[in-house]
Amino acid sequence: MVELLPVGFMDWLALAVAVALYYFLVEQLSYRRKKGALPGPSLVVPFLGSIVPMIRDPAGFWDTQAARAKKSGAGLAADFVVGRFIVFIRDSELSHCVFANVRPDAFQFVGHPFGKDLFGIFYLFGDEHKDLRRRMAPNFTPRTLSTYAAVQQRIILAHIRRLLDRNRRSVAAPIQVTCRNINLETSQTVFVGPYLTEEARERFDKDYALFNAGLLAMPVDLPGFAFRRAKLAVARLVRTLGECVRQSKARMRAGGEPECLADYWMQALVKEIDAAATPPVHTDDVELGGFLFDFLFAAQDASTSSLCWAVAALASHPDVLARVRAEVSAVWSPESGEPITSEKIQQMKYTHAVAREVVRYRPPAALVPHIAAEPFQLTEWYTVPKGAIVFPSVYESSFQGFAAADEFDLDRFFSEERREDAVCKRNFLAFGAGAHQCMGQRYALNHLALFMALFVSVVDFKRDWTEGCDELVYAPAVMPRDGCAVYLQQRCSSF
Numbered sequence: 001m002v003e004l005l006p007v008g009f010m011d012w013l014a015l016a017v018a019v020a021l022y023y024f025l026v027e028q029l030s031y032r033r034k035k036g037a038l039p040g041p042s043l044v045v046p047f048l049g050s051i052v053p054m055i056r057d058p059a060g061f062w063d064t065q066a067a068r069a070k071k072s073g074a075g076l077a078a079d080f081v082v083g084r085f086i087v088f089i090r091d092s093e094l095s096h097c098v099f100a101n102v103r104p105d106a107f108q109f110v111g112h113p114f115g116k117d118l119f120g121i122f123y124l125f126g127d128e129h130k131d132l133r134r135r136m137a138p139n140f141t142p143r144t145l146s147t148y149a150a151v152q153q154r155i156i157l158a159h160i161r162r163l164l165d166r167n168r169r170s171v172a173a174p175i176q177v178t179c180r181n182i183n184l185e186t187s188q189t190v191f192v193g194p195y196l197t198e199e200a201r202e203r204f205d206k207d208y209a210l211f212n213a214g215l216l217a218m219p220v221d222l223p224g225f226a227f228r229r230a231k232l233a234v235a236r237l238v239r240t241l242g243e244c245v246r247q248s249k250a251r252m253r254a255g256g257e258p259e260c261l262a263d264y265w266m267q268a269l270v271k272e273i274d275a276a277a278t279p280p281v282h283t284d285d286v287e288l289g290g291f292l293f294d295f296l297f298a299a300q301d302a303s304t305s306s307l308c309w310a311v312a313a314l315a316s317h318p319d320v321l322a323r324v325r326a327e328v329s330a331v332w333s334p335e336s337g338e339p340i341t342s343e344k345i346q347q348m349k350y351t352h353a354v355a356r357e358v359v360r361y362r363p364p365a366a367l368v369p370h371i372a373a374e375p376f377q378l379t380e381w382y383t384v385p386k387g388a389i390v391f392p393s394v395y396e397s398s399f400q401g402f403a404a405a406d407e408f409d410l411d412r413f414f415s416e417e418r419r420e421d422a423v424c425k426r427n428f429l430a431f432g433a434g435a436h437q438c439m440g441q442r443y444a445l446n447h448l449a450l451f452m453a454l455f456v457s458v459v460d461f462k463r464d465w466t467e468g469c470d471e472l473v474y475a476p477a478v479m480p481r482d483g484c485a486v487y488l489q490q491r492c493s494s495f
Contacts, residue, residue, distance in 0.1 A: 034085045034385045039068040040078035049080035055218065058474035062367065066090055066396050076382065082219060087378075087390045092400055092427045094378060095392035098370055099434035107370040107390065109436050132282055132291070133439060138268055139261050140442055146342035147258070148190045152447055153339045155186050156454050157495060164459065167488050172464030174483030179307040180300075184208065186447070187299045191292055193260030195244035204240060207233035212301070215476045234293065241296075242289030249285070262292065299440060299447075305364035305477035306355075306448050308484040312470060313358055313408050314456065315463035315486060320410055321456060324351050328453045334495035340453065348449060353414035355448040356421065361408050363430040364477040366395035394429045395478070401427040458495045461486045 024046050031044055044050070054061045065088035068077035075091025089095050098107050103125050138144065159182045167173040184205060188196055196204065214230020221228050248262040249270050258264045265288075273283055282288070314321040328351065331344040369391050376384045384390060399405040401424040402412060412420035421428065431438035438444070455461075463469075469482040 031080050031085060034388065035078040036382060038074065038076050038078040038087070038382065039072040041080070044080040047083050049082060049084075051082045051218065054081060055216070059472040059478075062088070062393070062395075065391075066393065069396075074379075074382075076378075081389075085385060085388045087384055087388055089390060089392045090396045092397040092429065095368075095394070095397055095429060096426060096433055097378060098390055098392050099368075099429075099432060099436070101376065102370065102434060102436050105374050106372070106376050108373050110369050110371055110389070128281065129435060131280075135269055135272075136265060136439055138264050140439060142342065144258075144261070144264050145443060145446055148261070148443065149342055149345060149446065149450060150339050151189050151193075151260075152186050152450055153454060155189060156182055156451055157458070159185070160455060160458060161495070164488060164490050170487065172485040172487050174485045175311060176304065176308050176479060176483035179484075180304045182307070182451070183300050183303045186303075187296045189260070191261045191296060191299075192241065192244040192248070193263065195247045195260075195262070196240070200240055204237065207237050208300070211237065211297075212476065216474070238286060238289045238293050240289070241292045242286035245288045245292065246285045261295075295440065298438065299444065301475070301477040302364035303444060303447055305362065305479055306358055306444070307451050308479055309362040310355070310358045310448060310452050311455065311461065311486060312463065312480055312484050313354075313361065314452065315461060317408060320354060320408075323410075324354060324452060325456050327351055328457050332453070332457070334454075334458050334492045340450070345446065345450065345453075348453060350410070350414060351449045351453055352445065353410055354452060355445050356413045357408060357410055358448065359430045359445070360398050360402070360413075360428055362472075362478060363394045363398050365430070366472075366474070366478050367391045367393055368429075368432060392429070394432075397427045397429045458490065458492050460489045460491045463487075 027046055028043060041050070045052075050061065065077045065079065069075055069088055069090035075089065075094055077088040077090070079086050079088070089098065101107050102109050108125075159178055163173070163175065163178045185201075188201060188204065210226075210233035211230045214227045214233070217226035217230075219227050221231065244262060245266065248260075248266040252258070252263060252267045253270050253274075256263070258267055269283060273279055282291075314324065327348050331347055332338075332340045369389050372384045372386055372388045372390060375386050378384050378390075402420055403409075403418070412418055412424075426433075431441040431444075464482070464485040464487060466482060466485075469480060469485070471481040472478045473481050
């Protein structure tokens with residue numbers, strides 16, 4: 001005998017199915033309405049959308065978006081990810097339109113598709129943002145960059161020494177982890193210098209690893225998930241940096257000499273605070289620690305990406321490598337035991353041109369996500385709906401306008417006749433544009449040029465060419481798939 005289910009259960013089951021079908025229909029209609037004439041999937045997976053292919057193969061996912069945008073001629077493409085409608089922007093001028101309209105009633109820079117709980121400075125606008133950038137300006141003067149350069153060189157050479165000591169056998173070694181460690185130590189030392197103890201550095205490294213893992217995981221803000229661990233790690237990192245700010249303020253008030261970015265920043269800020277009847281906004285220790293974390297995030301993975309791609313490019317272009325070595329050897333020798341002075345760094349014009357081409361050819365932050373706070377008419381025929389995440393593609397812009405853009409060509413930034421850095425300026429968006437353009441781009445390019453100068457001077461290297469080694473991997477900045485594996489040998493007698 002077949003036992004019949006209670007009628008009440010069947011009613012609830014029918015209701016659940018009806019609700020699910022209703023949700024599916026409403027979601028699909030909403031997506032189609034927002035999508036309009038943009039190319040993109042006709043139907044999307046309920047709620048999840050394309051999150052699985054995005055996480056499983058980020059490079060393939062974004063290549064698909066770019067191909068749709070290019071094929072349609074619109075420069076735009078649409079998709080749906082975890083309940084969010086997204087718009088991919090391939091066209092450089094449309095990207096400029098987004099960058100030029102970062103304000104509360106248009107677009108808001110988020111740094112990461114689900115990063116609003118993770119960052120701070122990205123969400124300031126108008127006068128607040130201008131005031132904060134004004135206060136930060138002393139951090140990137142020639143004097144401060146010279147101070148940072150001495151720290152950068154010491155750390156870079158120490159890590160290269162350890163890399164060579166670990167790889168004395170004729171075995172190819174990926175340098176991505178070494179580059180990451182160089183940048184993490186450099187960022188910590190340049191930004192907060194003497195205020196971070198060894199124990200705090202170890203905790204910092206672990207928490208930053210949790211943060212990085214969360215950026216690449218499903219954005220589930222629940223206990224046990226990587227995104228929640230990242231969120232908690234950021235809170236700890238910000239508190240640690242806030243304590244560094246407190247110590248820096250005290251030391252600058254006592255008349256100490258600046259040793260790091262925080263000191264240069266606090267030196268002027270404490271005078272402003274002490275002269276004001278009430279403390280100016282955005283001068284709380286923890287809040288300033290949050291801004292320092294934003295800086296560190298911007299400097300960390302992007303620089304790791306650029307250092308790896310620089311070695312990959314030099315390994316595959318021996319003529320460029322020879323010219324960089326010749327330029328560096330004309331002003332500095334590793335056997336001297338002295339750092340490269342800031343004046344000599346500025347003399348290395350060709351090496352700096354290589355740095356710019358590395359950043360153009362493989363922009364570390366391939367995409368710069370923004371949220372539409374209100375409906376925004378992006379073109380004559382398309383309005384971005386409120387709540388949509390738009391993704392201006394810095395990577396795609398780098399391959400538009402430039403002569404033979406698919407080639408790694410140093411003359412585009414070095415030749416006085418071509419001067420593509422000026423002619424194609426609107427397509428060079430690796431550091432953004434508009435009010436939120438990266439303040440630290442001179443620091444970043446100096447760091448990359450210094451690394452190349454030191455690396456090629458003390459190391460002979462050869463790339464371990466394997467199939468697909470240069471395919472893009474999002475981690476979260478774009479990296480070579482093999483982590484840039486090279487054969488290494490010490491080049492100089494000592495350093």
